[in-house]
Amino acid sequence: MSKSLFETVISGAPKRTSHAQVVDQLGKAIVSGEFPVGSILPGDPELAARFRVSRTVLREAMKTLAAKGLVVPRARIGTRVRPRNDWNLFDSDILTWHFASGVDDEFLYHLSEVRLAFEPHAAALAARNATDAEIAGMMRLAVAMGDANHTAESLAVADLKFHLSVLDASGNPFLRTVGSLIEAALVGVFKLSSPTAEKSGIDEVARNHIRIVEEIGRRDEAAARSAMEHVIKVGRDRIRQALHADTA
Incomplete structure (x- = not known):
């Protein structure tokens, strides 16, 4: 994609x-x-x-x-x-049009539930199937997310690259096709809220993603699954807080 x-x-x-x-x-x-x-x-x-x-x-x-x-x-x-x-809600354009017209908690909940259905399993498969080179590449991407000079835009792109790399490392070509859903979800994160406002926010994002790679590197499927679930839920909660702040 x-x-x-x-x-x-x-x-x-x-x-x-x-x-x-x-x-x-x-x-x-x-x-x-x-x-x-x-x-x-x-x-x-x-x-x-x-x-x-x-x-x-x-x-x-x-x-x-x-x-x-x-x-x-x-x-x-x-x-x-x-x-x-x-409507084909896996289509990246349709998802992006939803964000452009305004999304509510229910839409975000449904979107995060689909991500939770796919991405933790992709992380578990990566723990089983990823090559050493793929693990090293994922770690480079995760560490790069901690760059203090990130703008909201560059962090969003780094985030996308990381999540797509996990789908690739899963070894399952069907999982890679959900990349448009993840891209649109991360576009929504970028447009509504970004952790770049504070250095601690960027550090936390990097640590959470590094943990995913560490568990994949240990070949611990359950722990890799759990670490990915945590990252998705943190992002979901951040958007929800931003939406509530806008309507307060």
């Missing part, structure tokens, strides 16, 4: 192509509820004028949104917004 999503969120840079811009703006409008579930999207002429693109670009964007499970075309009716249960 490329880092383009993360880099786009961090930089705030717009999508490069007309197709990507339409997909992004329409996707956000659907996820935010501007176009509610069950509603029919405006016709091609209206949407083409709204986004200042050709009908060809618009149709290609609709195909992309349909592939993500957001919409379905109906002959003589129009393009309908599908129920949320049909």
Whole structure:
């Protein structure tokens, strides 16, 4: 998976192509509820004028949104917004659109529960399968998270690299495909809260991640699983506190 999503969120840079811009703006409008579930999207002429693109670009964007499970075309009716249960929530764009439109405790809880279902098991598998070179690479990434000069952006990227390296080291190619979910979750952490405000926060993040690698290096599957669970729960609690502080 490329880092383009993360880099786009961090930089705030717009999508490069007309197709990507339409997909992004329409996707956000659907996820935010501007176009509610069950509603029919405006016709091609209206949407083409709204986004200042050709009908060809618009149709290609609709195909992309349909592939993500957001919409379905109906002959003589129009393009309908599908129920949320049909949306592909493992899609990195859809997850990022949720964060862009605002997330609540329930959404974060569901997201963390999925991470807890996958990542601790990936850490346990890494303890069983990782090569010495992979363990050394994970340790370098974990130690690098303790750099006192980290900005919120650079720490978020370092965090992502670490978690993806654990998925790689698990040796299970299916686990690597959940990387988009983890990327979107960490984008949410970056946007809502970062431990870089205090040096002790960065030190704690580094220590917690180093512990994961230490347990993997000991080939202790249960301890590696536990250490990963702790990291995910700490991140979840930090976001929850940030959300509550914003609404206080």
